[in-house]
Amino acid sequence: MQSNLTGFNMRPCSTVMHLLLRCMRRCCRHSHRHSRSRMARRLRQPVNYIRLIFKSLYFNSLTNSEVLLDCILEPVFWMVEVVTRWFGMVFVFLVVALTSSVVFIGYFCLLPLVLQTYSPGWMIWHICYGHWNLVMIVFHYYKATKTPPGYPPKTKNNDVPFVSFCKKCVIPKPARSHHCGICKTCILKMDHHCPWLNNCVGHYNHRYFFSFCLCLTLGCMYCSISGHSLFIDAYNAIDQFRHLEAEKQGVPVTGIGLLIGIVPSEGMAGKVVQVSQPPYTYKDRMFHKSVMYMWVLTSTVAVTLGALTLWHAVLITCGETSIERHINNKEAKRLAKRGKVYRNPFNYGKLNNWKVFFGVEKRSHWLTRVLLPSGHSPYGDGLTWDIYPLKKDMMQV
Ligand SMILES: [Zn+2]
Ligand SMILES: [Zn+2]
Numbered sequence: 001m002q003s004n005l006t007g008f009n010m011r012p013c014s015t016v017m018h019l020l021l022r023c024m025r026r027c028c029r030h031s032h033r034h035s036r037s038r039m040a041r042r043l044r045q046p047v048n049y050i051r052l053i054f055k056s057l058y059f060n061s062l063t064n065s066e067v068l069l070d071c072i073l074e075p076v077f078w079m080v081e082v083v084t085r086w087f088g089m090v091f092v093f094l095v096v097a098l099t100s101s102v103v104f105i106g107y108f109c110l111l112p113l114v115l116q117t118y119s120p121g122w123m124i125w126h127i128c129y130g131h132w133n134l135v136m137i138v139f140h141y142y143k144a145t146k147t148p149p150g151y152p153p154k155t156k157n158n159d160v161p162f163v164s165f166c167k168k169c170v171i172p173k174p175a176r177s178h179h180c181g182i183c184k185t186c187i188l189k190m191d192h193h194c195p196w197l198n199n200c201v202g203h204y205n206h207r208y209f210f211s212f213c214l215c216l217t218l219g220c221m222y223c224s225i226s227g228h229s230l231f232i233d234a235y236n237a238i239d240q241f242r243h244l245e246a247e248k249q250g251v252p253v254t255g256i257g258l259l260i261g262i263v264p265s266e267g268m269a270g271k272v273v274q275v276s277q278p279p280y281t282y283k284d285r286m287f288h289k290s291v292m293y294m295w296v297l298t299s300t301v302a303v304t305l306g307a308l309t310l311w312h313a314v315l316i317t318c319g320e321t322s323i324e325r326h327i328n329n330k331e332a333k334r335l336a337k338r339g340k341v342y343r344n345p346f347n348y349g350k351l352n353n354w355k356v357f358f359g360v361e362k363r364s365h366w367l368t369r370v371l372l373p374s375g376h377s378p379y380g381d382g383l384t385w386d387i388y389p390l391k392k393d394m395m396q397v
Contacts, residue, residue, distance in 0.1 A: 081181045088198030092145065095196050099141075099216075102223065102298060103134065105290045110227070126226070133219045139373035140212035141197075149202025150188035150382045152177050160383045174383045176203075176346070178323050188382035191321040203382030207358060210316065211370075213309040220302035223294060231295035234288035241280055241288075316357050319347035345387045356380075 114126050152174050153160060162172035166179050166186050173179075178190040180200050189203035201209045315325055324346070332342035348356060355361075356379045358370050369376055380386075 077181070084193065084195045085182050088195060091195045092198045095141070098297065099137065102294050105294045106130065106223070109287055109290050110230075113230075129222065133215060133222060136215040136373060137212065137219055140208045140215060143375065144194075144201075144205050144208035144212050145197045145199050147199075147205040147208060149190070149200040149206075150204040152186050152188060152383065175385050176321070176324070176382075189321060190323060192323070203378060203380075206321075207378060210309070210312055210357075213305060213312065217302055217306045217309045220298040220305065223298035224302050227291060227295045227298070230291045234291040234295075237280075237284070237288045238292065241285060244280070316353055317350050319344055319353040319356075346385060348386075 111127075114123055118126065152162075152171060154169075154171055156172060160172075160174055163175045164173045165171075166173050166177075168179050168184070169186050171186065173186055174188065176189040177186050179186050180190060180193050182193045183200050187200045187202040189206065191201040191206055191209070193200045194209065197205075197209065199205065312322075315322060318325075320328060324344070328342065328344055335342045347353065358365070359376050359379050360366055360369060368374060
């Protein structure tokens, strides 16, 4: 009976305890969860606020990875613009100095040689071609640097149709115009800013720029090809001079080229070769060094500038500028995703593009306007553009 009573009293007690414990645990868990959610709620507000401030600095619906990359590279662009602006005259000086040095070598080293050793036919060819090329280079370089590329009107003109608005100049932009960060103005049919010209390449000097590149490439190729055998002779002669000089000082001469005197030779050790007079003069040495300098410089320029000229020739054939190639490629990709084909509105056909570019209006213009120096104005005013499709042949040539 005793044990029954104890059992009866103990059971409700343990049940109550159990209930109390469960209640406490739940309360504890609930308060913990509650405090955690309260903390998160409190934190969420400042985090959202900071995120909003950060997004307000750059976000718009058109932001993509390219815009972000441009933003990141903005300091680099700024540096390039500043350097190009400040060192513009240095680049021009370099072009003039290097070209003059080659011309100087041509007149004082090579021309006497041509007159003495070449047959009359080759003599006439070298004199005529060399001078034509020189005149073309000088004329087109001068015109490309001195001719303003063309600027859109600063005030709103209702007669000029515009396609966008320049945020920096605060003026409406006609078709094909772009803002140049170095010139700090908008340029008509802008191609690029050329540091070697210290000028922008645009509507009014694009032809001079291309002709200059083409003529300089041709001139460098001419020097490189016609001077190749002279370069080989000069290289061998300089090599020989080094041998003779080393022998003069009483050093046993071994090795070739840069290894003269370094590589030992069997049977030569200890022998001293005496040469009383060197069989070459200071003039000989300068002649050979000048030829080597000219060949290395012209060959390097021929390859690098040749590649650039070829690229510009491709762009002209397609009726595009360097900037438009980039824009058109993007547009073509965008339309391709929608199953459409992009057509450049300023592409008038391969031959027509060249005619428009050189301003060829009749057959004789190929000679007078392309192969000879000509200061004629380009086709159109750079503000309004004919849009494809036009009549089949723009100029009957
Ligand atoms: Zn502008
Ligand atoms: Zn510029």
